[in-house]
Amino acid sequence: MAADPVVETDLTKDHKVLDEDQAARRYFRKFERITRLLAGVAEEMEQERSISATDGEILLGYINAIAASFRALSLKFLIAGRLQGAAAKHLTIDLHESGFPVFQEIVTLVNDAAQAERHLAVMPAAEAIKDEMVRQIVGERTVPTKLQYALSQRLYFETLAKGGLFFAQMHPLVLHAGDADGDRRKYLIHWGVYDSQLNVPVVYILECEDSGRKALPKDERRWPELQAHLLAQSVGGLKLLTIAKGIDTDFPDLHPKRLRRVHIGPMYSSAFTMQSGPIREVLEGAKAAPGDDWAMAWTAEELVSERVEVEKGWFSDTETEVFKLDPFFKGEETGVTRIVRNLILPQLPFQVLAEKDPAGFRAVRKYVVGKNGQVVVYA
Numbered sequence: 001m002a003a004d005p006v007v008e009t010d011l012t013k014d015h016k017v018l019d020e021d022q023a024a025r026r027y028f029r030k031f032e033r034i035t036r037l038l039a040g041v042a043e044e045m046e047q048e049r050s051i052s053a054t055d056g057e058i059l060l061g062y063i064n065a066i067a068a069s070f071r072a073l074s075l076k077f078l079i080a081g082r083l084q085g086a087a088a089k090h091l092t093i094d095l096h097e098s099g100f101p102v103f104q105e106i107v108t109l110v111n112d113a114a115q116a117e118r119h120l121a122v123m124p125a126a127e128a129i130k131d132e133m134v135r136q137i138v139g140e141r142t143v144p145t146k147l148q149y150a151l152s153q154r155l156y157f158e159t160l161a162k163g164g165l166f167f168a169q170m171h172p173l174v175l176h177a178g179d180a181d182g183d184r185r186k187y188l189i190h191w192g193v194y195d196s197q198l199n200v201p202v203v204y205i206l207e208c209e210d211s212g213r214k215a216l217p218k219d220e221r222r223w224p225e226l227q228a229h230l231l232a233q234s235v236g237g238l239k240l241l242t243i244a245k246g247i248d249t250d251f252p253d254l255h256p257k258r259l260r261r262v263h264i265g266p267m268y269s270s271a272f273t274m275q276s277g278p279i280r281e282v283l284e285g286a287k288a289a290p291g292d293d294w295a296m297a298w299t300a301e302e303l304v305s306e307r308v309e310v311e312k313g314w315f316s317d318t319e320t321e322v323f324k325l326d327p328f329f330k331g332e333e334t335g336v337t338r339i340v341r342n343l344i345l346p347q348l349p350f351q352v353l354a355e356k357d358p359a360g361f362r363a364v365r366k367y368v369v370g371k372n373g374q375v376v377v378y379a
Helices: 023-045 053-076 103-114 116-122 127-140 145-162 222-232 240-250 276-286 348-354
Strands: 015-018 089-093 169-179 185-194 201-210 254-271 294-311 318-324 337-347 365-367 374-378
Touching: 015 023, 023 053, 023 089, 023 254, 023 294, 023 337, 023 365, 023 374, 053 103, 053 145, 053 169, 053 201, 053 254, 089 103, 103 116, 103 145, 103 201, 116 145, 127 145, 127 169, 185 222, 222 240, 240 254, 240 294, 240 318, 254 276, 254 318, 276 294, 276 348, 337 348, 348 365
Parallel strands: 337 365
Antiparallel strands: 015 089, 169 185, 185 201, 201 254, 254 294, 294 318, 294 337, 365 374
């Protein structure tokens, strides 16, 4: 019997190399502005109580890490495109339903960060490179391209050495959130990943109760195992219901009460990405200036436990969380209690969106950025 044909998916078909210096600089300027605005959006969400103050603080930390990674990448590729041969480097982004750098760029960033101090130890100081550049310009009357590249790499590794970056995996951190009934403790656990399939940053926030004998962060057996479990389950294709049930089953002393997953992206831009449907029509119709031809999606999935079922045993009782699946959000299919879809975009694209009023965007919450950077919310 003939074997079933193997279907191969070439994910690189949607990749684009930014091999023009000016295009790369425009790209990084765009993301510098977007990440700065995302902080304001998180604050606005907190003020309107769509997220808690603690969630807002957590998300702001990850947004700042994303911004720091983009600053580092902008330095890495600042001059590299002007060089010839193996030294020539260009940023690769995902054109379709992402707009972010491809996963491999983040992996390389992590590897570079691990060796940043070693590079800096043998590199000339930034001031020494600048002095040499001036001497070449004045003495030889030539453009010091190689020295410019050396300076950009020096600044790149300095930025990496400062830390605070968004890596491929942002390991789980735990915060004590008070005490529950009896001798139980409440914890808030958060972590992040750069999804290798979607090429967007994703943040997870878990609220749970701990009935273990030893406090979770100090438990040398449960805490390392839970960290590994959470990272292994942080795949975009997995439903929140699957992740939460896995925690509930594999860790009898942990009781997940609320799990959130926030996709920061995709970023859509008529200059840098391919899009279809209403979002393409909106961006093309807006004909906005390069700094305003974009829209950023921000999608929050949430799963909440509605009750606990207890099974009596000979030696102990077994608790099972029963999660609320809202039929209005196709809970059985999506594995969530609710999904909140947000879109952040400048004023001109929003005006076109409002005029066209596509049905699929009516339930999307819009955060509109004015010329002064002020964020206005439209439900």
